[in-house]
Amino acid sequence: MSALPQNPRRAAAWPARTKYPKSIQRSDGSVRILKSASNNRKLGGTAKSDRITRGPHSGALFLAWTGIERSAGGGCPASCPFLTDGSDGPSCYGDAMALAHRFRWNKSVQRNIKRELREHFKIERRIVIRWGVLGDVIDDAENLPGTVAFLRELMDEFTGLRIFGYSAHAPETQTGRDIAALNRDYARRCIFRFSLSRESSGEHSYAAQEGFVAAGGRGFLCPEQRHDAQDKRLDGCYACGLCLPNSGTKLTVEFSAH
Numbered sequence: 001m002s003a004l005p006q007n008p009r010r011a012a013a014w015p016a017r018t019k020y021p022k023s024i025q026r027s028d029g030s031v032r033i034l035k036s037a038s039n040n041r042k043l044g045g046t047a048k049s050d051r052i053t054r055g056p057h058s059g060a061l062f063l064a065w066t067g068i069e070r071s072a073g074g075g076c077p078a079s080c081p082f083l084t085d086g087s088d089g090p091s092c093y094g095d096a097m098a099l100a101h102r103f104r105w106n107k108s109v110q111r112n113i114k115r116e117l118r119e120h121f122k123i124e125r126r127i128v129i130r131w132g133v134l135g136d137v138i139d140d141a142e143n144l145p146g147t148v149a150f151l152r153e154l155m156d157e158f159t160g161l162r163i164f165g166y167s168a169h170a171p172e173t174q175t176g177r178d179i180a181a182l183n184r185d186y187a188r189r190c191i192f193r194f195s196l197s198r199e200s201s202g203e204h205s206y207a208a209q210e211g212f213v214a215a216g217g218r219g220f221l222c223p224e225q226r227h228d229a230q231d232k233r234l235d236g237c238y239a240c241g242l243c244l245p246n247s248g249t250k251l252t253v254e255f256s257a258h
């Protein structure tokens with residue numbers, strides 16, 4: 001399990017927290033938890049699209065779930081280089097997301113995510129969720145399934161559901177092994193890339209921080225971040241789809257900005 005303190009008394013020792021605690025929303029159903037990708041520039045682009053337009057999931061409704069960065073209980077591993085407040089190095093990209101609706105991980109959020117998906121699937125055939133825009137993969141706690149266990153429940157109940165995300169946990173840790181098993185068991189429907197700046201390997205898929213270029217052509221620059229006028233810059237994940245499950249590439253996606 002990760003080094004993250006799940007016990008609130010231990011959480012007092014956790015060295016960091018979001019800069020925007022007031023953005024944490026109630027999860028009692030009074031606020032929608034699964035947000036349209038059109039609310040997020042990186043996902044829905046300037047087109048503010050709420051549909052995937054490219055690849056095998058073209059036409060699917062595109063949603064996002066956002067946890068809490070740097071939070072005890074938010075899943076971030078102690079090894080993440082962006083845990084600090086950014087004053088002495090690179091900071092978590094959550095620092096630039098003052099307006100994001102963040103949600104704590106609890107029974108209420110799990111219950112209401114399922115309720116929202118049941119409502120969506122009354123009219124939708126396929127839904128893609130960008131899981132964990134902020135935060136990371138959370139371990140099981142007493143009486144509360146963690147991310148992997150909960151996503152298994154979702155995948156089993158909603159056959160039209162597709163999920164993609166990134167994790168700073170290493171595949172060699174127990175959390176990483178749990179993520180890899182999820183990727184394996186739902187290979188055509190779910191993928192979490194490990195954000196560890198490594199070349200793609202047979203088993204795992206990776207995402208890389210700025211400055212890392214995968215050797216041997218085993219990576220590609222995220223098309224949404226290309227700034228060279230010669231490149232055809234894509235407008236957001238909705239029009240790209242390379243990080244989504246079953247996209248046909250396991251190459252490392254390289255980001256020019258974190």
Ligand code: SF4
Nearest residue numbers: 222224237240242243
């Ligand atoms: S490679 Fe494509 S899907 Fe992945 S983050 Fe970049 S735009 Fe989004």
